[in-house]
Amino acid sequence: MGRRGGPGPTADSLHLGLQDFTNRFQLRDMPRDAACQCGQLVIRCSGEPAGISLCHCLDCQRRTGSVFGVAAFFAKEKVTIAKGSSTQFRRGSDSGFDITFHFCCVCGSTIWWEPERLASMVGVAVGAFADPDFPAPKQATWDKRQHRWLHLPDEMASHPQSPVRTAPQE
Ligand SMILES: [Zn+2]
Ligand SMILES: [Zn+2]
Numbered sequence: 543m544g545r546r547g548g549p550g551p552t553a554d555s556l557h558l559g560l561q562d563f564t565n566r567f568q569l570r571d572m573p574r575d576a577a578c579q580c581g582q583l584v585i586r587c588s589g590e591p592a593g594i595s596l597c598h599c600l601d602c603q604r605r606t607g608s609v610f611g612v613a614a615f616f617a618k619e620k621v622t623i624a625k626g627s628s629t630q631f632r633r634g635s636d637s638g639f640d641i642t643f644h645f646c647c648v649c650g651s652t653i654w655w656e657p658e659r660l661a662s663m664v665g666v667a668v669g670a671f672a673d674p675d676f677p678a679p680k681q682a683t684w685d686k687r688q689h690r691w692l693h694l695p696d697e698m699a700s701h702p703q704s705p706v707r708t709a710p711q712e
Contacts, residue, residue: 575624576670578651583626585653587616587666594668594677596694599684599703601635605643605652609689612668612679613655621654621664628653635659636704 573588591614602611628644635641639659645652655665668676681699682688694700 574671574673574676576653576666577672578626578646578649578653578670580646580649580651582648583628583646583651583653584624585666586622586624587614588620589616591616591666591677592663594679596679596682596698597684598682598687598689599636600687601633602684603687606667606669608669609692610682613665614668614671614676615660615663615665618662618664621666641665 573586575584575586577584593615594612595615596610596612598610603609605611627647629647630642630644632640632642635657637659639657641655641657643652643655651670652667653670654667657663657665668679678695679698681701682694683701684703685700686702688694
């Protein structure tokens with residue numbers, strides 16, 4: 543299982559493995575930046591997310607233009623605007639609570655949102671971290687809207703629509 547498909551572990555591949563491990567370990571203590579596609583709007587999130595959730599709902603599909611959205615929830619005090627300015631859009635949700643979305647006024651990428659239902663939390667668009675090593679979602683919601691071709695890992699909990707909990711409790 544050599545990372546580079548070589549014949550076996552060499553001093554070089556062992557070193558790469560160690561470096562990889564060190565990088566991942568250090569990431570946990572380092573803040574992560576989430577940025578829009580043009581780069582003028584950046585937020586900084588410290589610590590690990592309190593929860594990560596994938597959502598198949600049609601609102602998330604329309605918001606992202608993709609077939610699902612993935613949110614990392616951080617406590618509000620762990621998130622700061624590093625640079626740029628945003629515009630907001632507020633809408634209702636099927637939980638009965640509004641959500642306010644913040645997006646780049648230049649390129650339109652939504653970077654974070656404030657769910658009224660979880661007033662102490664900020665949802666951050668996981669794609670905005672542009673980090674394939676970002677931790678995986680623990681659960682998926684609204685799986686009745688899941689695109690038919692999409693198969694998620696068996697160990698990921700799923701809910702047919704609004705789950706009992708979409709994010710960590712306050
Ligand atoms: Zn932008
Ligand atoms: Zn959704």
